[in-house]
Amino acid sequence: MQEALRFRAADAEVVDRAEFIEQARQVRRGAEAPTRGLSLTIRGLRKSFGDNEVLRGIDLHIPAGQSVAIVGRSGCGKSTLLRLIAGLETITAGTISFGEETRAEDVRVMFQEPRLLPWARVLSNVEVGLGRERTSPDAQARADSALVEVGLDDKRAQWPAVLSGGQKQRVALARALVSRPRVLAFDEPLGALDALTRISMQRLLERVWQDQGFTAILVTHDVAEAVALADRVLVIEDGRIAHDIDVNIPRPRRRGSAELAALEGSILKNLLQGTEDTSDL
Amino acid sequence: MSLIESLPRVRRLRFPRADGLIPWIVPLAIILLWQVACVTGFVSARVLPAPSDVALAGWKLLLSGELVRNIWVSFWRASVGFLIGGSIGFTFGLANGLSQLSSKLTDTTLQMVRNIPHLALIPLVILWFGIDESAKLFLVALGVFFPIYLNTLHGIRTVDPQLIEMGRIYGMTDGELFRRVIFPGALPSIFVGLRFALGIMWLTLIVAETIAASSGLGYMAMQAREFMLIDVVVLSILIYALLGKLADSASRALERLTLSWHPAFQKH
Ligand SMILES: Nc1ncnc2c1ncn2[C@@H]1O[C@H](COP(=O)(O)OP(=O)(O)OP(=O)(O)O)[C@@H](O)[C@H]1O
Ligand SMILES: [Mg+2]
Numbered sequence: 444m445q446e447a448l449r450f451r452a453a454d455a456e457v458v459d460r461a462e463f464i465e466q467a468r469q470v471r472r473g474a475e476a477p478t479r480g481l482s483l484t485i486r487g488l489r490k491s492f493g494d495n496e497v498l499r500g501i502d503l504h505i506p507a508g509q510s511v512a513i514v515g516r517s518g519c520g521k522s523t524l525l526r527l528i529a530g531l532e533t534i535t536a537g538t539i540s541f542g543e544e545t546r547a548e549d550v551r552v553m554f555q556e557p558r559l560l561p562w563a564r565v566l567s568n569v570e571v572g573l574g575r576e577r578t579s580p581d582a583q584a585r586a587d588s589a590l591v592e593v594g595l596d597d598k599r600a601q602w603p604a605v606l607s608g609g610q611k612q613r614v615a616l617a618r619a620l621v622s623r624p625r626v627l628a629f630d631e632p633l634g635a636l637d638a639l640t641r642i643s644m645q646r647l648l649e650r651v652w653q654d655q656g657f658t659a660i661l662v663t664h665d666v667a668e669a670v671a672l673a674d675r676v677l678v679i680e681d682g683r684i685a686h687d688i689d690v691n692i693p694r695p696r697r698r699g700s701a702e703l704a705a706l707e708g709s710i711l712k713n714l715l716q717g718t719e720d721t722s723d724l
Numbered sequence: 725m726s727l728i729e730s731l732p733r734v735r736r737l738r739f740p741r742a743d744g745l746i747p748w749i750v751p752l753a754i755i756l757l758w759q760v761a762c763v764t765g766f767v768s769a770r771v772l773p774a775p776s777d778v779a780l781a782g783w784k785l786l787l788s789g790e791l792v793r794n795i796w797v798s799f800w801r802a803s804v805g806f807l808i809g810g811s812i813g814f815t816f817g818l819a820n821g822l823s824q825l826s827s828k829l830t831d832t833t834l835q836m837v838r839n840i841p842h843l844a845l846i847p848l849v850i851l852w853f854g855i856d857e858s859a860k861l862f863l864v865a866l867g868v869f870f871p872i873y874l875n876t877l878h879g880i881r882t883v884d885p886q887l888i889e890m891g892r893i894y895g896m897t898d899g900e901l902f903r904r905v906i907f908p909g910a911l912p913s914i915f916v917g918l919r920f921a922l923g924i925m926w927l928t929l930i931v932a933e934t935i936a937a938s939s940g941l942g943y944m945a946m947q948a949r950e951f952m953l954i955d956v957v958v959l960s961i962l963i964y965a966l967l968g969k970l971a972d973s974a975s976r977a978l979e980r981l982t983l984s985w986h987p988a989f990q991k992h
Contacts, residue, residue, distance in 0.1 A: 531893065547895050558890040562908040562985040571904075574895035604987040618894075 480508035480658035481541040481549060481625040483528065488537035490523055497523050499682030507542060510652055510659035512669035515679035516714065521662040524679070525552065525628050528660065541626065548574045548622035555634040557611035559603040565614055566590065566599040572618035589621040592651060609640035613647070620651060628660045633668070642698065645672055670706045671696055678713055686713050773955040778962065781955035790944070795963065798929060798940040801857070805864025806925050813869040817876025821910070834873065842866045843931055855936040860929065867928040868921040875917025879910030912986065915979045922971045930964060
């Protein structure tokens with residue numbers, strides 16, 4: 444209960460900030476800004492796999508255009524929450540609703556594995572992301588511009604097999620972006636990458652998020668990554684949102700700064716405390 | 725197996741044109757040795773005729789038109805039997821790979837039938853069909869059916885489920901999912917089945933033609949044996965080997981063409 448109250452309070456504050464950012468974005472890009480994020484509201488969400496109740500009542504509101512990181516111990520249900528949001532699992536109880544009516548192309552997911560079709564060239568892999576608009580005459584041009592966005596336009600005619608892990612993940616990002624989604628959910632998209640590639644991918648993710656203004660939901664194991672990228676960090680424990688932390692650090696954020704480190708430390712402490720709590724139960 | 729064979733060679737050759745000739749060095753050397761062994765009398769012509777004698781026998785049969793007719797008959801049986809057995813196997817493989825119901829209905833039965841060696845059916849097939857064309861077609865089709873069926877099924881069942889989920893997320897219809905994800909994913913395995921099937925196709929045909937036929941390469945070899953024409957017997961064996969190699973090369977070429985995305989087939 445307390446937690447619920449706390450997150451509502453935090454919420455209100457964030458809404459304002461996000462709207463402010465959105466206004467700034469609109470001003471910067473002028474009238475030609477076609478994409479805006481969708482807000483997301485989750486009420487009393489439960490999910491069980493047989494007897495195993497993974498999510499035990501999630502209440503959450505994410506304002507349009509916000510970037511939210513979800514952290515928690517392995518097996519706590521982060522991926523399950525993300526898959527529910529993306530419509531890949533059936534809900535046991537509760538509701539998930541987006542601010543407006545959505546098309547299938549409005550919500551996209553990116554996984555830890557790039558999941559590229561090995562038998563399709565990079566460009567056709569990106570075209571897959573257009574969904575039902577795949578056959579439209581400008582499909583190729585749109586796929587091309589998505590590749591430009593992730594800096595891989597010179598690889599358009601390659602087979603995925605010849606790309607590095609980071610490049611494959613960038614193709615997967617281009618595929619997710621090409622339909623101009625309004626909600627983009629990431630399930631540890633950088634989990635399999637080396638440290639340097641991770642950092643450059645984080646910058647890329649931050650840049651496209653700022654450019655396109657979608658609502659971003661990022662599941663990650665890496666608390667440093669969460670505080671570096673997100674407006675807000677959610678900690679999941681025992682199937683509920685145990686902590687809801689605003690990251691009020693202005694962008695661009697300098698990696699390794701004392702502020703980020705302090706916040707990371709306190710979230711880690713929360714996580715560890717959680718471990719002790721459950722061992723007490 | 726084909727994947728390992730086509731791994732990039734470690735040592736690159738200086739003359740790329742010589743590359744294509746290297747596989748022929750050993751067969752040519754063997755033929756040369758064989759010829760020498762026969763000419764010097766080391767091997768009796770009653771045991772093994774010299775390559776030149778085999779070539780001469782081939783030339784005579786070619787002139788009489790018998791050779792071409794027999795090769796054509798065998799080739800026709802092989803391809804028609806293959807097409808029938810292969811397409812049925814492929815259809816069942818697809819159906820059982822894609823549909824739970826179809827798989828439950830037929831897979832156990834097919835797996836049981838698979839354990840009967842198809843050549844064990846020859847006496848029964850002769851009783852049914854006599855030494856008619858249909859006997860040979862039936863045996864070839866049956867022999868080809870299983871490798872194609874099993875490998876198509878295996879290919880479809882082992883397509884990466886994450887890719888299938890990806891396809892669904894990105895709104896592919898069932899048809900699109902099949903065309904863009906499932907079929908290309910199953911193709912490497914289907915090719916393994918194809919090459920197995922080609923091997924079995926020739927094997928079945930040789931056995932069937934030597935036992936129950938009145939034309940074809942196997943029949944030609946059996947006739948020659950009766951008249952002690954050992955050069956014609958050897959000739960038939962060599963032609964079988966060549967046809968087998970030809971079928972294998974054709975399937976490899978097709979493989980290389982359709983699997984160019986596969987790391988094992990990429991040009992270096
Ligand atoms: N399809 C499924 N069937 C049965 N149980 C499942 C299924 N998917 C997830 N689970 C269970 O739900 C729980 C949460 O899994 P989930 O994948 O959401 O964890 P996670 O927080 O993403 O973990 P990680 O950080 O290791 O990725 C686990 O106990 C897992 O066994
Ligand atoms: Mg997970």
